[in-house]
Amino acid sequence: MKRIITLVALIGIMFSVTGCAKATEVYSGTIFTMDTYVTMKIYSKDKPEEIYNKCVEKINELAERYDVFSEDSYLNKLNTTGSTEKAGGIDSVIINVLKLAKTTDYNFNPAIFPASQIWEQERVSEEPKVPEKAVIAAALKKTSMNNVQYNESTSEIILKDGAKIDLGGAVKGYATDEINKILEQSNAESAVIDLGGNVLVYGKPVQSNNWTIAIRAPRDNSLGYFATLSLAQTCSVVTSGDYERYFEVDGVRYHHIIDPTTGYPSDTGLISVTIISKNSLKADVYSTAVFVMGLEKGMAFVKNDNEVEAVFVTTDKKVYTTDGIKDKIFIEDKDYTLQ
Amino acid sequence: MSKRVSKLTLLAIIISMALVTHYIESLLPSLFPFAPGVKLGLANIFTLFTITVIGYKEGLVVAVLRCVLATFIGTPLSTLLFSLTGAICAYIAMSLVLSLSRGGVSYIGISVLGSCFHNIGQIVAAGLILNSVYIVSYLPVLIIMSLPTGLFIGYCTYYATKALYASRALCQFLDAGGQNKFETNYNKLKLRSKA
Amino acid sequence: MKKWDYIIFVFIAVLSVACFVFVQSYTSERGSVVVIELNGQIVKQLSLNEDTSYVVGLMNETEDYNEIVIKDGYVRVIESNCRDQICVNTPAISQVGQSIICLPHRLVVRIDGYNQKIDGVSR
Known part of the structure; x- marks a missing residue:
């Protein structure tokens, strides 16, 4: 009898000890920065709020430095003085973006700002109109990458002839990568970061074996999304589409992703491109570049890089994917067909 | 023969019988078409027998060795984890109820409980390995099925043990001290078993 | 007694x-996604509403396979070279949360609902 009591007691102690094991806490919040909403949800056994605050600090730091509209930002100083030296020194982020842009054959153009601004100003005006050809042509001259001179040995950048760097969405991608680094150095177990539509899932999936990321439907439907992705590990998902900032004139949609060769919103038959990669900056740059390239060139381009997977949606709602994601995408809206 | 050697021999015989039963049962197809995965658990007869006749420690040895040795005779190593969890859970359940009930339970009851926890143990192990919560949906059926299977096993064990006691065949394996224990156990068994 | x-x-x-x-x-609820998991990882998702057949495996060294058939909103494992054939004998499933399991092949075939919990929306 004594032996039984000891046995039961031991089992009881075993259970109570495991019950005392630390529980994972979660902390989440939303801030408005970089002209968009950023929501972060962090899971950690040890003060997730601290990790969250570190991330917020980093995002604000980057938002301040690369705010193209703010007078004090580094980026603005670079654009007005035309030289990194005068703006305050070398910037490795911009250099990385320039290098990435080159690999896309400048279908992602970091200096597209003068052209894209023309369209943006129309969009927010009272009665948006299609800009004059001459205006677009003039702006286009400024966006040539020849006006951006990068000196490899000194790492300095010189801007000429009215060139202005915007980095576009690339700042969000870079910020996401920096958040990833912060999470890695912390003891966060899992996290879901939504940086203005750039999604980063980090660590152990919270709900089941995989993360479930939905892709926004390019044309409004009842669900809000048209497909979901099942991802097993840390990953960034970035989508570019013609549905976020646009205006319509005479039934024609003019969206915000400008084709650097024409100066007009790209018209290559795609309405949405999603890039999945561990490298968020790349995903960001590629999603814009590939959207401009169109389905054929875009598919060939991403297939060349085994760090990324891609999902393309054409105007007739046909969905094309790279092989690595084919088994992980599930179409929820029957109007969209997986090819 | 020294007490240790004879007990060892006895256990060796029991374990080998359990092993053979385990193996043969694994070759048989599933007996219940509506309840996939339900096994009779014939090898549990031996675990139960050892616990009631010889002792708790020996019962555990039989249960564990039965599973481990099974991997040497053809059961794949991957299933070892599942069968081991099941056998150990069954052992714990049966030992607890036997000692806590002070004779208020018969072979039937112990066996049913053993069968039930054997299944629960296996399901939980499988769920953890496969990382799937959904495997739990098998539990209700398996638990209910432990009633008939436990009943059958219980009867088998009861009649086998009774016959062995009656024939005093075990005496040769036990020395004087062991034989005393045997007599007390036999008397207890008559009280414990189904009337 | x-x-x-x-x-x-x-x-x-x-x-x-x-x-x-x-x-x-x-x-x-009645499900709409058939999720196929091998070793705990999702390898394929199929629609419950489209009659189809899918073979899992047969490409690894051991040549283990399970053939899954979706018909009329029910999923069953129709054939497999596993030893105990429990998966083949399991009745067809169609509801969210139900599953067919092939333990020797570490295979889980389960049904998931239409509105799974989404962790994030990329836009």
Whole structure:
């Protein structure tokens, strides 16, 4: 009898000890920065709020430095003085973006700002109109990458002839990568970061074996999304589409992703491109570049890089994917067909 | 023969019988078409027998060795984890109820409980390995099925043990001290078993 | 039959019902996704509404396979070279939370609902 009591007691102690094991806490919040909403949800056994605050600090730091509209930002100083030296020194982020842009054959153009601004100003005006050809042509001259001179040995950048760097969405991608680094150095177990539509899932999936990321439907439907992705590990998902900032004139949609060769919103038959990669900056740059390239060139381009997977949606709602994601995408809206 | 050697021999015989039963049962197809995965658990007869006749420690040895040795005779190593969890859970359940009930339970009851926890143990192990919560949906059926299977096993064990006691065949394996224990156990068994 | 025997029988019955209720709370609606998991990782998702057949495996060294058939909103494992054939004998499933499991092949075939919990939306 004594032996039984000891046995039961031991089992009881075993259970109570495991019950005392630390529980994972979660902390989440939303801030408005970089002209968009950023929501972060962090899971950690040890003060997730601290990790969250570190991330917020980093995002604000980057938002301040690369705010193209703010007078004090580094980026603005670079654009007005035309030289990194005068703006305050070398910037490795911009250099990385320039290098990435080159690999896309400048279908992602970091200096597209003068052209894209023309369209943006129309969009927010009272009665948006299609800009004059001459205006677009003039702006286009400024966006040539020849006006951006990068000196490899000194790492300095010189801007000429009215060139202005915007980095576009690339700042969000870079910020996401920096958040990833912060999470890695912390003891966060899992996290879901939504940086203005750039999604980063980090660590152990919270709900089941995989993360479930939905892709926004390019044309409004009842669900809000048209497909979901099942991802097993840390990953960034970035989508570019013609549905976020646009205006319509005479039934024609003019969206915000400008084709650097024409100066007009790209018209290559795609309405949405999603890039999945561990490298968020790349995903960001590629999603814009590939959207401009169109389905054929875009598919060939991403297939060349085994760090990324891609999902393309054409105007007739046909969905094309790279092989690595084919088994992980599930179409929820029957109007969209997986090819 | 020294007490240790004879007990060892006895256990060796029991374990080998359990092993053979385990193996043969694994070759048989599933007996219940509506309840996939339900096994009779014939090898549990031996675990139960050892616990009631010889002792708790020996019962555990039989249960564990039965599973481990099974991997040497053809059961794949991957299933070892599942069968081991099941056998150990069954052992714990049966030992607890036997000692806590002070004779208020018969072979039937112990066996049913053993069968039930054997299944629960296996399901939980499988769920953890496969990382799937959904495997739990098998539990209700398996638990209910432990009633008939436990009943059958219980009867088998009861009649086998009774016959062995009656024939005093075990005496040769036990020395004087062991034989005393045997007599007390036999008397207890008559009280414990189904009337 | 002794006192504790009856207690155990009642306990078993109650436990079984409790498990059933617990499982039911997870599996209520008719599903729409067939999720196929190997070793705990999702390898394929299929629509429950499209009649199709899919073979898992047969490409690894061991040549283990399970053939899954979706027909009329039900999923079953129709063929497999596993030893115990439990997966083949499991009745067809169609509700969220139900699953067919092939333990030797570490295969889980389960049904998931239309509105799974989304962790994030990329836009």
